[in-house]
Amino acid sequence: MTYRPHGKHLIAGERVGSDKTFASAPADGPSHDFCAGTPALVDRAAEAAEAAFDAYAATPREDRAAFLEAIAEELEARVDDITPTAMAETGLPEPRIRSVELPRTANQMRLFARHIRDDAHLDRRHDEGLPDRTPMPRPDLRMIQRPIGPVAVFGASNFPLAFSVPGGDTAAALAAGCPVIAKGHDAHPGTGELAAEAIAAAIARTGMPAGTFSFLQGGDLGVGQALVRHPLVKAVGFTGSLNGGRALYDLCAQRDEPIPFFGELGSINPMFLLPAATEARGAEIGTAWAGSLCMGAGQFCTNPGIAVVIDGAGADALRDAAAQALHEMAPQTMLTDGIAAAFKGGAARMAEERGVTPLVTTEPAERSATPFLFETDAETWFARETLAEEVFGPLGLIVRCRDAGEMERVARSLKGQLTVTLHMDDADAAAARALLPIVERKAGRVLFNGFPTGVEVAEAMVHGGPYPASTNFGATSVGTLSIRRFLRPVCFQNIPESVMPADLAG
Numbered sequence: 001m002t003y004r005p006h007g008k009h010l011i012a013g014e015r016v017g018s019d020k021t022f023a024s025a026p027a028d029g030p031s032h033d034f035c036a037g038t039p040a041l042v043d044r045a046a047e048a049a050e051a052a053f054d055a056y057a058a059t060p061r062e063d064r065a066a067f068l069e070a071i072a073e074e075l076e077a078r079v080d081d082i083t084p085t086a087m088a089e090t091g092l093p094e095p096r097i098r099s100v101e102l103p104r105t106a107n108q109m110r111l112f113a114r115h116i117r118d119d120a121h122l123d124r125r126h127d128e129g130l131p132d133r134t135p136m137p138r139p140d141l142r143m144i145q146r147p148i149g150p151v152a153v154f155g156a157s158n159f160p161l162a163f164s165v166p167g168g169d170t171a172a173a174l175a176a177g178c179p180v181i182a183k184g185h186d187a188h189p190g191t192g193e194l195a196a197e198a199i200a201a202a203i204a205r206t207g208m209p210a211g212t213f214s215f216l217q218g219g220d221l222g223v224g225q226a227l228v229r230h231p232l233v234k235a236v237g238f239t240g241s242l243n244g245g246r247a248l249y250d251l252c253a254q255r256d257e258p259i260p261f262f263g264e265l266g267s268i269n270p271m272f273l274l275p276a277a278t279e280a281r282g283a284e285i286g287t288a289w290a291g292s293l294c295m296g297a298g299q300f301c302t303n304p305g306i307a308v309v310i311d312g313a314g315a316d317a318l319r320d321a322a323a324q325a326l327h328e329m330a331p332q333t334m335l336t337d338g339i340a341a342a343f344k345g346g347a348a349r350m351a352e353e354r355g356v357t358p359l360v361t362t363e364p365a366e367r368s369a370t371p372f373l374f375e376t377d378a379e380t381w382f383a384r385e386t387l388a389e390e391v392f393g394p395l396g397l398i399v400r401c402r403d404a405g406e407m408e409r410v411a412r413s414l415k416g417q418l419t420v421t422l423h424m425d426d427a428d429a430a431a432a433r434a435l436l437p438i439v440e441r442k443a444g445r446v447l448f449n450g451f452p453t454g455v456e457v458a459e460a461m462v463h464g465g466p467y468p469a470s471t472n473f474g475a476t477s478v479g480t481l482s483i484r485r486f487l488r489p490v491c492f493q494n495i496p497e498s499v500m501p502a503d504l505a506g
């Protein structure tokens with residue numbers, strides 16, 4: 001039987017209603033009513049998180065690891081409810097939810113369990129006291145990373161599990177020892193509810209403090225604003241639009257006590273095709289690019305929207321192969337009506353730009369996405385800043401350059417990106433060495449001969465980058481390093497053995 005959502009918030013383990021409701025707008029199947037969040041509920045969840053903080057932050061790492069593993073198990077136990085609910089709400093196909101996103105989300109919890117067991121995140125440092133040093137004795141200094149406080153997490157629309165309520169931000173914050181208040185995304189409120197139930201069940205099973213996790217539905221922009229302004233909230237994790245993220249970032253900065261806002265925002269993920277690779281494999285790269293562009297209806301933050309190439313037969317082959325593959329793509333359903341409308345608007349704006357040639361144009365129906373491909377030259381790229389704006393969906397733009405120098409200028413013109421890709425053969429090594437120092441300053445991840453749409457959850461992954469890819473220097477929202485966003489270093493000077501926390505003693 002299909003899961004029927006209860007539609008309530010979940011605050012410190014309790015299902016809580018509210019007078020105002022909003023209706024879900026699924027891609028498929030019946031709509032349901034959900035209680036809308038309110039500032040009063042934000043207050044209640046924040047008080048519960050603060051009340052839980054001391055006890056949760058002091059839990060032994062082994063207990064927190066067992067809690068994260070219990071969340072993974074509770075998510076997996078609900079796979080037959082989560083899968084059809086998420087499919088109906090988002091329009092994403094069954095394998096994406098059942099076989100990719102849910103296992104990825106559970107494995108992310110398990111990765112953080114292993115990570116905190118290994119204790120590298122503590123970054124323990126010890127300068128032993130030198131009482132006899134002259135002219136001044138040196139005190140004994142021990143440093144470790146400690147949890148920052150209650151963390152607010154905004155679920156993303158495009159990954160209803162892996163970047164949403166039980167996603168990477170929640171996993172990293174809970175692993176760090178921070179209680180979490182998750183605001184669900186209105187695009188998948190039933191999926192958010194099921195994920196929250198799984199986390200609450202894991203709390204009950206492992207005896208964690210009830211306020212360690214709360215889940216609030218949205219339904220009102222005021223909920224997110226109240227959350228980031230709440231004095232008990234000490235950091236925010238966010239994935240979404242540049243406009244929404246920037247508005248919330250500014251609110252964080254305007255607080256009496258400004259707090260860090262870890263936003264993962266827009267990116268166009270340019271690919272640079274170097275001459276030998278283009279000549280040898282232009283068509284092959286073009287076909288594969290089309291597949292990457294259309295993955296998940298183009299609704300990946302790492303969608304490679306731009307291909308920068310030097311004029312010639314290889315560039316023509318890339319263009320023709322990509323156009324042909326895109327012509328053959330079946331329509332896909334977009335996550336929300338709003339995202340579908342924004343995609344159509346973005347494609348229409350690009351089609352009207354002077355100096356831009358439409359190669360593939362389609363007529364997407366209502367909430368569906370069909371691909372677009374455009375071509376321009378570097379001069380037009382430099383002249384029209386709007387070409388560098390993210391169009392969220394399956395849309396590609398080829399930027400043709402006259403020579404390597406012009407390609408380098410395109411690279412220098414880029415804003416911060418989540419990824420930059422170089423397609424190169426051995427004969428391109430000198431050109432790649434010239435581009436590398438430029439693109440390294442632009443992106444969190446630099447790929448070679450691949451496509452950026454898969455983001456491995458791993459130790460060395462960086463999913464971040466200079467603004468506007470993210471709002472933070474030095475942060476990633478995927479991979480074990482992401483735990484550092486919710487930790488802060490504390491130095492304990494001359495601490496007596498009798499009060500030494502276990503993590504500090506090592």
Ligand code: NAP
Binds near residue numbers: 219
């Ligand atoms: P969004 O509009 O930025 O919303 C993300 C979350 O932030 C939602 O929970 C939303 O609340 C909240 N929010 C947004 N603006 C706010 C404001 N001014 N005050 C308070 N809360 C605010 O992103 P989206 O709905 O996921 O998708 C819209 C667009 O974002 C897409 O078309 C795409 O361009 C971009 N996007 C980018 C990425 C990426 O990874 N780069 C991922 C997803 C989406 P409500 O739910 O209450 O509105």
